[in-house]
Amino acid sequence: MSLRNIGIVYRKELIDSLRDQRTLISMIAVPLLLVPLLTIGLLVVMVRQVGEASEEVPKVMILGGEDSPNVRAELEKLQGVKIVPENSAYAEEISSKRIRAAVEIPADFDAKLSAGEPMSVKIYMYQGELKSGFGANRLEKFFRDLRDRAIRERLEARHLPENMVRPFDIKQQNVASPEKVGGALIGGLVPYFIILLCLTGAMYPAMDLTAGEKERGTIETILCSPVSRTHLVLGKFLMVLTASVATGVLSVISMTVSFGVGKKLLQGVANGAADTILQITMTGKAVISVFTMVLPLAVLFSAALLAIALFAKSYKEAQSYISPLMIVVVLPAVAAVLPGVELNAALALVPVLNTSLISKEIMTGTYHWKYIVLIFASSCIYAAGAIAIAVKLFQREDVLFRT
Amino acid sequence: MIEAQGLVKKFRDKTRGEVRAVDGVSFRCRPGEIFGLLGANGAGKTTTLRILATILTPSAGTAIVAGYDVTRQSQKVRSSVGFLSTATALYGRLSAREMVEYFGRLHGLDETTLRQRIDAIFERLGMNDFRDRRCDALSTGMKQKVSIARTLVHDPSVMIFDEPTVGLDVMAARTIIEFIRECRDRGKTVIFSTHVMSEVEKLCDHIGIIHDGRLLAEGTLADLRQRFSKQDLEDIFVEVVEQ
Numbered sequence: 147m148s149l150r151n152i153g154i155v156y157r158k159e160l161i162d163s164l165r166d167q168r169t170l171i172s173m174i175a176v177p178l179l180l181v182p183l184l185t186i187g188l189l190v191v192m193v194r195q196v197g198e199a200s201e202e203v204p205k206v207m208i209l210g211g212e213d214s215p216n217v218r219a220e221l222e223k224l225q226g227v228k229i230v231p232e233n234s235a236y237a238e239e240i241s242s243k244r245i246r247a248a249v250e251i252p253a254d255f256d257a258k259l260s261a262g263e264p265m266s267v268k269i270y271m272y273q274g275e276l277k278s279g280f281g282a283n284r285l286e287k288f289f290r291d292l293r294d295r296a297i298r299e300r301l302e303a304r305h306l307p308e309n310m311v312r313p314f315d316i317k318q319q320n321v322a323s324p325e326k327v328g329g330a331l332i333g334g335l336v337p338y339f340i341i342l343l344c345l346t347g348a349m350y351p352a353m354d355l356t357a358g359e360k361e362r363g364t365i366e367t368i369l370c371s372p373v374s375r376t377h378l379v380l381g382k383f384l385m386v387l388t389a390s391v392a393t394g395v396l397s398v399i400s401m402t403v404s405f406g407v408g409k410k411l412l413q414g415v416a417n418g419a420a421d422t423i424l425q426i427t428m429t430g431k432a433v434i435s436v437f438t439m440v441l442p443l444a445v446l447f448s449a450a451l452l453a454i455a456l457f458a459k460s461y462k463e464a465q466s467y468i469s470p471l472m473i474v475v476v477l478p479a480v481a482a483v484l485p486g487v488e489l490n491a492a493l494a495l496v497p498v499l500n501t502s503l504i505s506k507e508i509m510t511g512t513y514h515w516k517y518i519v520l521i522f523a524s525s526c527i528y529a530a531g532a533i534a535i536a537v538k539l540f541q542r543e544d545v546l547f548r549t
Numbered sequence: 550m551i552e553a554q555g556l557v558k559k560f561r562d563k564t565r566g567e568v569r570a571v572d573g574v575s576f577r578c579r580p581g582e583i584f585g586l587l588g589a590n591g592a593g594k595t596t597t598l599r600i601l602a603t604i605l606t607p608s609a610g611t612a613i614v615a616g617y618d619v620t621r622q623s624q625k626v627r628s629s630v631g632f633l634s635t636a637t638a639l640y641g642r643l644s645a646r647e648m649v650e651y652f653g654r655l656h657g658l659d660e661t662t663l664r665q666r667i668d669a670i671f672e673r674l675g676m677n678d679f680r681d682r683r684c685d686a687l688s689t690g691m692k693q694k695v696s697i698a699r700t701l702v703h704d705p706s707v708m709i710f711d712e713p714t715v716g717l718d719v720m721a722a723r724t725i726i727e728f729i730r731e732c733r734d735r736g737k738t739v740i741f742s743t744h745v746m747s748e749v750e751k752l753c754d755h756i757g758i759i760h761d762g763r764l765l766a767e768g769t770l771a772d773l774r775q776r777f778s779k780q781d782l783e784d785i786f787v788e789v790v791e792q
Binding site: 151154155158161162165166362363364366367369370371372373374543544547 | 604637647683
């Protein structure tokens with residue numbers, strides 16, 4: 147193994163790539179321009195959404211209750227909701243987001259309440275829709291308070307203590323630090339971006355250094371030099387890896403700065419509605435750890451892209467081979483961002499998904515060392531396999547001179 | 550010296566099945582001589598020369614180039630060979646100097662020797678005016694000179710030219726023809742493939758007529774004229790191929 151020759155090839159490819167506009171755009175312009183725009187843009191949209199939802203006075207509809215003037219009068223006085231006239235198409239109104247929720251008051255509500263007869267109040271809402279949730283919650287709270295008051299009055303009338311029907315209270319108490327709460331909410335996005343950008347950063351140089359060389363006719367020129375094909379592919383691989391890592395590093399720096407700026411700009415906006423999300427802190431330790439985990443993945447991407455692009459006869463053909471690979475990488479990376487997907491031993495062996503999941507944990511400040519070691523080792527094995535395949539393909543005449 | 554012995558190269562083709570692009574080619578080319586490989590398109594010229602330059606490995610047979618075996622000592626062969634064809638393009642984003650430097654370094658030259666060689670070659674070929682200009686901004690003639698400089702930087706004893714004048718204008722082709730002649734005059738072993746009869750008549754000491762992967766006739770121009778009782782090389786070529 148001649149490190150000198152690998153170094154010569156690497157140096158040349160570096161100079162060559164740094165003069166290639168497409169590589170420069172994907173390696174430097176995307177992380178430094180697009181990432182801040184995306185990060186700040188995403189934060190602004192999120193804060194605005196949450197803020198709007200919490201500030202909006204939800205329109206709600208009261209169904210029935212004409213025979214119960216007391217509860218209707220109280221409902222109409224309820225703060226934080228706007229009562230709209232009754233309409234039989236309430237379900238359609240909720241689904242089309244014209245109103246947020248509706249409450250159905252059972253017949254003879256007032257009378258039954260006084261008589262202590264059983265009945266149930268129905269609240270109609272759009273599940274999963276934030277603003278509908280707010281509206282329904284307000285209605286539910288109103289009836290819960292009303293129920294509590296009725297219980298209290300009945301107990302008092304019988305001279306019984308309040309805790310008779312309520313022997314104990316239940317309270318949820320958050321013990322996770324604010325960073326962890328924020329991290330759990332959007333922490334998965336940071337590694338997702340790093341992984342995606344490591345891939346896109348490697349794409350153009352990988353195509354340029356293989357299919358591009360075939361297209362421009364320089365592959366034959368380099369093959370008649372005394373450099374061995376193994377040294378040649380390793381030099382090229384190092385260049386692709388450099389582009390991948392550089393894109394990753396630049397995007398991390400850019401994301402950290404943008405996040406800091408975004409936090410300063412948005413903290414306290416919309417009555418602090420989005421402050422929980424903004425509590426995510428990108429500590430140096432977390433960023434370095436995430437990056438260490440992504441490094442073998444960058445090696446895997448670089449070698450795999452190089453091998454795939456080498457198969458192609460032209461740049462265009464290489465693009466058509468590589469585009470589906472984007473989906474293969476994006477899907478597991480997205481899966482890791484979804485709530486509820488938890489790391490286990492089997493998932494720790496799935497490339498990309500494993501790194502994405504462990505990085506999400508790291509972003510919240512949790513370090514599962516067993517998984518970290520397992521994932522790092524498995525990623526290294528996949529990466530080594532990809533390099534071996536790339537080296538092997540470079541020895542094959544039918545691949546190099548495919549017509 | 551180049552000594553090819555029973556070279557065979559088989560390919561698998563989706564439609565045609567197994568194809569023998571080169572089929573038992575043997576010949577010898579001595580230092581200070583130009584061996585012309587004459588054949589139509591698809592005759593097997595490029596494949597033969599790619600085997601000699603160790604870009605392809607032979608399926609059978611072997612060749613000794615500059616004293617080294619093409620299959621077992623391919624790296625040493627490449628260190629002793631200068632290979633030039635219209636397919637050997639330049640790195641467009643490198644300057645003329647960077648392009649030649651890159652190949653000089655890959656040939657193991659130290660920085661002092663490399664600088665001296667580049668200065669001498671650039672001077673000789675009149676390349677100093679565009680030495681720092683990017684290759685993609687050069688004219689065809691200038692590009693040819695850079696390619697020549699690239700093949701010369703390690704001072705090879707064997708030169709392989711695969712249809713080097715295809716697609717070139719008269720002036721650029723002339724530069725190449727003169728360069729090939731100069732290589733022979735400097736005592737290098739030169740092999741040259743073409744389908745242009747006039748180039749062969751002008752340049753070659755020995756001629757090999759190749760068709761369907763087989764070397765059908767070989768000798769000096771005088772030998773061939775005598776053997777086929779014809780003066781015109783084109784007539785000789787047609788007769789050999791049609792036989």
